[in-house]
């Protein structure tokens with residue numbers, strides 16, 4: 419049976435540590451503040467955003483909850499971001515994805531000041547990560563690295579296979595792993611003989627967005643399997659990309675869904691906001 423990589427448990431520990439840190443900062447007159455913008459009323463996004471505000475409050479981070487109607491124009495959203503960029507009390511800005519069709523997400527991402535880009539999606543931050551001189555690090559990949567480290571798993575010399583090449587998960591995770599001396603393969607929808615490749619992985623990461631995408635026959639016995647997927651199955655249950663029951667018999671370590679990568683993502687967002695608040699007082 420695979421060892422469970424318990425992101426939920428670790429995120430609670432991390433949250434307690436961050437709570438202590440914000441108290442210390444408060445004594446120095448520093449109060450971290452995060453602005454979260456939600457455009458429209460997508461039910462899943464509303465749940466995520468609510469969780470972010472809840473977590474911020476628990477830790478002692480102030481959060482600004484900006485809700486915009488689903489027909490908000492790109493120009494209006496850009497204007498809001500410009501105001502937040504120029505507001506010295508705001509340390510972090512997050513625009514919840516996905517955005518409605520009339521808004522170009524890339525243009526929005528590029529407008530957020532790189533110094534306040536808590537998601538780490540701005541090309542400036544992705545570029546710095548790529549050349550191993552990171553400023554903001556995307557939260558989901560950062561959470562995965564944190565989880566592995568806490569369980570004493572080094573990626574150095576490991577064969578890592580990441581399925582998925584999105585800007586928010588696959589690509590930045592590949593850079594982080596490479597920076598830590600892993601040998602990285604990034605697979606995607608044009609990859610040939612995928613199962614042969616995934617079976618070579620010492621560490622296999624699934625960030626695809628499809629139920630039961632990774633099955634036991636795709637996994638090398640004893641491998642470390644990271645399930646990033648957040649999907650609803652036919653019964654409406656929250657499930658990942660990995661068929662957990664059988665893979666749990668083959669893998670050495672496995673992240674559950676829920677309770678794996680998801681809670682680590684939110685914890686990393688909070689950690690990044692606090693770092694920004696500290697860095698805003700210095701040059702970095």
Ligand SMILES: NC(=O)C1=CN([C@@H]2O[C@H](COP(=O)(O)OP(=O)(O)OC[C@H]3O[C@@H](n4cnc5c(N)ncnc54)[C@H](OP(=O)(O)O)[C@@H]3O)[C@@H](O)[C@H]2O)C=CC1
Nearest residue numbers: 558582583584587606607625626627646647648679680683
């Ligand atoms: N736990 C968390 O904190 C987070 C979870 N997620 C979840 O992770 C999953 C992935 O998210 P995200 O990265 O945004 O997704 P995207 O949809 O942006 O990317 C999916 C990737 O999977 C690849 N892919 C799709 N079909 C196949 C296939 N048949 N074979 C091989 N590769 C395939 C795509 O390839 P191509 O590029 O060729 O199209 C693409 O690179 C989703 O379930 C999402 O909800 C996302 C963010 C945070």
Ligand SMILES: Nc1nc(=O)c2c([nH]1)NC[C@@H]1CN(c3ccc(C(=O)N[C@@H](CCC(=O)O)C(=O)O)cc3)C=[N+]21
Nearest residue numbers: 512513514515516537648675676677678680681683684
């Ligand atoms: N600008 C932006 N930044 C993001 O980081 C971002 C985004 N947009 N859009 C959507 C994706 C997805 N994402 C998740 C975060 C936490 C959980 C999470 O905490 N999941 C819990 C379960 C939550 C539930 O029950 O629904 C778990 O896995 O245990 C999931 C998914 C962040 N994203």
